[in-house]
Amino acid sequence: MSTSHGVDGDPPLLSMRGIVKLFPGVRALDGVDLEVRAGEVHCLLGQNGAGKSTLIKTLAGAHQPDAGRILWRGEPATLASPIAALRLGIATMYQELDLIGSLSVAENVFLGHERSRYGFTRPAVARAQARGLLARLGHPEIPAETEVGRLSAAGQQLVSMARALAHDAQLIVMDEPTAALASDEVDNLFRIVEELTESGVAVVYISHRLEEIRRVGHRVTVLKDGRTVASNLDARGTSTADLVDLMAGRRVEIAFEAARSATVEFGPEVLRVGGLSRIGEFADVSFSVHAGEIVGIAGLVGAGRSEILETIFGARKPHAGTVSVNGKKLRAGSVASAVRAGVGLAPEERKSQALLLDMSVAHNVTLASLHAYSSAGFTRRGKELHDSVSTLERLDLRPADPRRIIRTLSGGNQQKAVVAKWLVHGCRVLLLDEPTRGVDVGARADLYQLIHELAANGVAIVLVSSEVPEVLGLSDRVLVLRDGEVLAEGPAAELSEADVLDMVMEGSAA
Ligand SMILES: Nc1ncnc2c1ncn2[C@@H]1O[C@H](COP(=O)(O)OP(=O)(O)OP(=O)(O)O)[C@@H](O)[C@H]1O
Ligand SMILES: [Mg+2]
Structure with missing residues (x-):
């Protein structure tokens, strides 16, 4: 297939052939081919753990491949270090910013x-x-x-993108760049990507959001279990079903469960937040959540959503207001008091807040509930392993080995471990901050189902997500937040995506 990008007959800007990368006990890449032309947005698709980040780390000079060839403008290239790659004209924006x-x-x-x-x-x-x-x-x-x-x-x-421009990069790799962005920031990113490609720069774009790939992508390469299973597909002309099949090797249900019916019966009020304020972050936030209810908070990044969850959890001290669980006031600014009352927080930044990267999956998952597993001062490893294994299986964590060190898991699998930790803990109130960030479409459906099951078992859930359809699809009730203030509150079933976006965007509030 020929596109308007690059003259036929010219060698591609980049060609990677038969790339193999081994880690102890893992064949992360098992013969990957990738071809990128100047001026195109080349999308890399694949499930969590498929090898996308590992591939781009070999391209960035951060990993050395065990086999395979890399051609840059048709000439063999050795990317001995990140600086060497940068000097050649390859810049990388990592999944975990560096x-x-x-x-x-x-x-x-x-x-x-x-x-x-x-x-x-x-x-x-x-x-x-x-x-x-x-x-x-x-x-x-x-x-x-x-x-x-x-x-x-x-x-x-x-800043990471400015660094790429400063080095005159001819190829910019973006590993899940929109995972941390609000919708207006996504528009800005896509505008930049378009300008770059018009000037001949190539972009390798990794995302789990297919609608983004349709919007900015030209061609798609699909990885599965460390191999290229399809290459140079048309980013707009290939159906979603085909792309998902290629990634999963099986049919995956990607639709949201129908919005929950408004007639679900909830239990008694569990969480009550009254007049909660932190100067400069959010003001006078009040709401309550009943047993079995899911309350979603929609709003832009920076609107104060995460700060509210962290304050409820006691990690930040409010300047005014109270948090009560089952009618009992929590001590302001005390995580211990919140955890004792059965409150759990799956925070948004997994690397800095949620995980001990050099400990095992099992250890991380059971961290929050050590008291439940310790008898007479030692941890009952058997029960710990058993509980985490069954939850991790439900979430399709790969590899499914709880002894694995967290640092060696792919980004999406680390995210599953963060959420699993609180699922195992058995909270009364669960605060979820961007729970599906970086999680692939198949595992997402599993995660949604688990969240619904927890609610059905009487847990009160507060959910923050930048993806409005996710907030609307998962929640019973939605709070819309702008600049730290609650603008509206209502049943999710009565709100449309457009309503919510209108409200959260500056200047267009009702
Ligand atoms: N440093 C490492 N040591 C051991 N195994 C690793 C290491 N880095 C990655 N792996 C393994 O290599 C495989 C591919 O991981 P990679 O991070 O490339 O996946 P990915 O496609 O980027 O997934 P995601 O969508 O979750 O980000 C996984 O099985 C992962 O556990
Ligand atoms: Mg990755």
């Missing part, structure tokens, strides 16, 4: 920089250039001298 939090925006943008068209390292010049790049990316307000660690995930991603 910026240095304690350095400034400008320092991060020009990290490892040498002999580019900017050719310098003077701080004032670097700051000015970084400012120019951020302006080009539509965000002139990000200060070049700020520590990167203080920026939001969206801000950090822009």
